[in-house]
Amino acid sequence: MKIVDIFAPALFSFHYDEEVDNEYDRLMDNWTDVSYLRKYAISNAITDVTKFVNDRLRDAEEIQDLLDEITTNQQPLEYYFRPLFDNEGGIKTLSLQKGKIKKNGIRLYAVKIDENCFVITGGAIKMSQAMQDHADSNNELTKIKNAKDYLQENSVVDEDSFYELINEQNE
Template sequence: MKIDTIFVPSLFAFRYAGEVDNEYDRLMDHWTDVSYLRKYAKDNAVANINQFVKDRLKDAEQIQDVLEEITINNQPLEFYFRTLFDTESGIKILSLQKGKIIKNGIRIYAIKIDTNCFVITGGAIKMTQTMQDHPDSNNELTKIKTAKEYLQQHSIFDTDSFYELINE
């Protein structure tokens, strides 16, 4: 696993072994690709494929705009990312997070390293209420837990230790 910078100095993304792109770039490529979205809709038995594609294209653009605006205005990424599970609300070290915009059907998953420092582990199109109920989001749950273990194995507990890891 490698970690790429997305928006310096606060947003990063994993690039998994065998992958050309980091997770942010890979996801945005998929979520802005009409052919990919149409196939995804068909594979998931979506009733109105055209509306699904239109909505996901809008959702992806909205996420890109929000993250860019947060970065340009030097706002904390906590405006976008929320704890993945309510039980993690008090956890400060390596908490699991999801990017969430109201009425947006796409989720980006990340690990919060420290205040205003996140590393993206993956993402999914929201098809079910809980992550465990759809194979794609359930796979993302596995990825985020594996990424957290990787960070723990490398003794990551704050931004200083994180920057040491990515600058090795």
């Protein structure tokens, strides 16, 4: 497992050993691939496959545009990321977060390292209200918790210790 920058110094992504790409790139590739989206819709018994595909393509583009705009204008990523659970709102570091745009059917999941510093752990197409109610989002819940554990095991408590971990990984 390695951490790579997406929009340094604010947004990073996990690159899991078994994957070719980091999570952000892997997910965006999937969410902009018509063939992948069609198969996903069919395997999830979506009745209007074309609408589902077009909606997810629009959602992925909206996320990419928003993240680009936020980082280009040096705005806080908190405009996009929100606490995953209501009880994590006041926690300063290593809180579990979800990227959320109204009427967008895609979620990126991240661990908040510090103010305006996040590391993406994965993402899912929103298929249920609660993460635990769909296999894909439930898997993402496990991944985000494992990522937080990994960061804690590597003594990440703030932005400085996070950058130390990244520097150690690049040595």
